[in-house]
Amino acid sequence: xxxxxxxxxxxxxxxxxxxxxxxxxxxxxxxxxxxxxxxxxxxxxxxxxxxxxxxxxxxxxxxxxxxxxxxxxxxxxxxxxxxxxxxxxxxxxxxxxxxxxxxxxxxxxxxxxxxxxxxxxxxxxxxxxxxxxxxxxxxxxxxxxxxxxx
Amino acid sequence: xxxxxxxxxxxxxxxxxxxxxxxxxxxxxxxxxxxxxxxxxxxxxxxxxxxxxxxxxxxxxxxxxxxxxxxxxxxxxxxxxxxxxxxxxxxxxxxxxxxxxxxxxxxxxxxxxxxxxxxxxxxxxxxxxxxxxxxxxxxxxxxxxxxxxxxxxxxxxxxxxxxxxxxxxxxxxxxxxxxxxxxxxxxxxxxxxxxxxxxxxxxxxxxxxxxxxxxxxxxxxxxxxxxxxxxxxxxxxxxxxxxxxxxxxxxxxxxxxxxxxxxxxxxxxxxxxxxxxxxxxxxxxxxxxxxxxxxxxxxxxxxxxxxxxxxxxxxxxxxxxxxxxxxxxxxxxxxxxxxxxxxxxxxxxxxxxxxxxxxxxxxxxxxxxxxxxxxxxxxxxxxxxxxxxxxxxxxxxxxxxxxxxxxxxxxxxx
Numbered sequence: 001x002x003x004x005x006x007x008x009x010x011x012x013x014x015x016x017x018x019x020x021x022x023x024x025x026x027x028x029x030x031x032x033x034x035x036x037x038x039x040x041x042x043x044x045x046x047x048x049x050x051x052x053x054x055x056x057x058x059x060x061x062x063x064x065x066x067x068x069x070x071x072x073x074x075x076x077x078x079x080x081x082x083x084x085x086x087x088x089x090x091x092x093x094x095x096x097x098x099x100x101x102x103x104x105x106x107x108x109x110x111x112x113x114x115x116x117x118x119x120x121x122x123x124x125x126x127x128x129x130x131x132x133x134x135x136x137x138x139x140x141x142x143x144x145x146x147x148x149x150x
Numbered sequence: 151x152x153x154x155x156x157x158x159x160x161x162x163x164x165x166x167x168x169x170x171x172x173x174x175x176x177x178x179x180x181x182x183x184x185x186x187x188x189x190x191x192x193x194x195x196x197x198x199x200x201x202x203x204x205x206x207x208x209x210x211x212x213x214x215x216x217x218x219x220x221x222x223x224x225x226x227x228x229x230x231x232x233x234x235x236x237x238x239x240x241x242x243x244x245x246x247x248x249x250x251x252x253x254x255x256x257x258x259x260x261x262x263x264x265x266x267x268x269x270x271x272x273x274x275x276x277x278x279x280x281x282x283x284x285x286x287x288x289x290x291x292x293x294x295x296x297x298x299x300x301x302x303x304x305x306x307x308x309x310x311x312x313x314x315x316x317x318x319x320x321x322x323x324x325x326x327x328x329x330x331x332x333x334x335x336x337x338x339x340x341x342x343x344x345x346x347x348x349x350x351x352x353x354x355x356x357x358x359x360x361x362x363x364x365x366x367x368x369x370x371x372x373x374x375x376x377x378x379x380x381x382x383x384x385x386x387x388x389x390x391x392x393x394x395x396x397x398x399x400x401x402x403x404x405x406x407x408x409x410x411x412x413x414x415x416x417x418x419x420x421x422x423x424x425x426x427x428x429x430x431x432x433x434x435x436x437x438x439x440x441x442x443x444x445x446x447x448x449x450x451x452x453x454x455x456x457x458x459x460x461x462x463x464x465x466x467x468x469x470x471x472x473x474x475x476x477x478x479x480x481x482x483x484x485x486x487x488x489x490x491x492x493x494x495x496x497x498x499x500x501x502x503x504x505x506x507x508x509x510x511x512x513x514x515x516x517x518x519x520x521x522x523x524x525x526x527x528x529x530x531x532x533x534x535x536x537x538x539x540x541x542x543x544x545x546x547x548x549x550x551x552x553x554x555x556x557x558x559x560x561x562x563x564x
Contacts, residue, residue, distance in 0.1 A: 004511050008504075008562060017499075017563075039503050039519050040533040062533055064501035065563065126507065 006119035016065035021058040021075035034136030034147040041067050045136045054078045071133035097130045161458045167543050169194040180513025183548045188539030190383045200446030204439040230445030234393045237448045239369035244427040248441050251392030252360040253283040255379030260287040262407045268324045270296035275326040278304040281333050281523040284358045308335040308484035319351035326353045330362030334523040335484025336492025345374045365490040367456045387447030391440030408433040459542040470549045493538040500563045502536040512555040
């Protein structure tokens with residue numbers, strides 16, 4: 001069970017059971033729908049961007065613990081970030097979860113609490129669960145209205 | 151294994167297990183508990199050996215050469231067709247088209263029979279139990295022809311509403327296509343009755359037997375259906391080898407689907423003429439070794455006895471149903487009166503993907519997700535289920551292990 005605990009860290013379980021910012025966002029000026037056709041996970045990410053800063057962000061959807069926790073912690077992490085910082089964070093997060101499963105990874109400091117997702121890279125089949133909310137957020141920032149993991 | 155088929159006392163599951171090399175594998179340090187045969191079954195040594203022997207001693211292209219190996223390969227390939235014929239209870243080998251599997255068979259019927267007989271305003275009837283392979287080919291056909299796809303609903307138990315099925319059959323219905331056994335829920339459909347109803351409305355009946363063939367004896371003549379499709383990989387055979395049964399008169403009148411070698415009688419640049427049945431529908435070099443190994447799988451299933459397999463699996467299904475019903479927070483999905491081989495369920499507060507990952511760490515392979523049957527999931531208002539599916543080599547102890555694994559899941563996500 002030890003390596004399973006690497007995946008299902010307490011923080012992840014906590015966010016999956018009690019997701020933060022889990023509601024539609026009044027005043028959102030960007031949003032996108034994400035879909036993982038493999039497992040049916042769906043998420044909608046709402047953003048309120050003003051003066052190039054993410055003023056507020058929320059999400060809704062149905063998915064596994066990894067995708068729910070990832071969305072929840074992403075929304076916490078993005079508030080107050082500039083659009084450029086949000087996109088950079090997407091890149092760092094993506095690198096973290098898609099690293100070679102055979103290699104140990106260490107999360108860069110800028111990821112902060114998101115470092116708990118380091119365990120995901122050892123479960124290649126679950127990488128899309130963790131990255132779906134981020135792809136959806138990026139699509140919303142770039143003016144797309146949908147994202148898919150396929 | 152040479153004991154008469156159908157006698158329960160003769161069923162020695164430990165002897166059967168020894169025939170499956172993969173069951174010696176460890177997964178994450180645990181003995182493999184394979185409960186995903188509805189996705190694809192594991193292979194007994196007899197099948198693995200048969201395919202290897204073709205390539206080592208008896209391989210060449212079929213229906214072409216005059217040389218020794220071509221004759222040997224052709225003979226073995228055609229013998230395999232004969233085994234499929236007997237397995238399905240068909241009257242003649244010319245009614246057996248060797249294909250990749252069920253999906254290809256449904257597409258063949260939709261594209262060949264369907265394109266010829268379905269026109270604007272016509273209807274094709276399926277049921278709410280179908281997996282995507284028995285939905286999408288008909289959608290493509292209906293879209294092309296301006297026809298409509300009708301769907302007979304299922305009830306809370308996961309059974310097709312036969313009254314609605316009959317009502318939805320109309321003079322415009324050209325084809326009714328339905329599963330023999332549901333892959334997502336395990337429901338066994340009354341296919342003989344459904345075929346009668348389809349015929350009474352003037353439609354042809356196609357049965358998708360992908361999930362039935364490994365679990366219950368099939369007799370296409372007793373069912374009376376016009377087409378029957380199955381996949382070898384679910385009957386302990388290789389992937390990429392399966393078959394379509396079609397009534398000879400219908401197949402004769404159908405245009406070819408794919409063009410190429412083996413399906414022609416003569417070719418000129420002005421006009422080609424088609425080969426006789428079933429070769430008209432077998433363009434190109436087929437999965438020769440796969441078809442021969444499928445024949446070996448059918449032989450193997452015959453030696454064990456489908457009746458004995460069905461009885462063993464049914465006993466396991468009842469045992470597993472009892473175990474899962476006793477687990478608080480678990481809800482079984484699909485409680486049809488007649489079921490085969492499938493335990494589909496949801497756990498309160500835990501997504502099936504998480505269930506699957508934790509079980510995998512216990513060495514237990516289950517399928518999680520929509521099982522390529524999204525409309526079935528929608529019917530029950532759930533995005534996905536966890537599905538444990540049974541095969542002849544499964545045991546009560548493995549179902550006990552499943553329940554222990556599910557308790558660990560509940561502990562982790564408490």
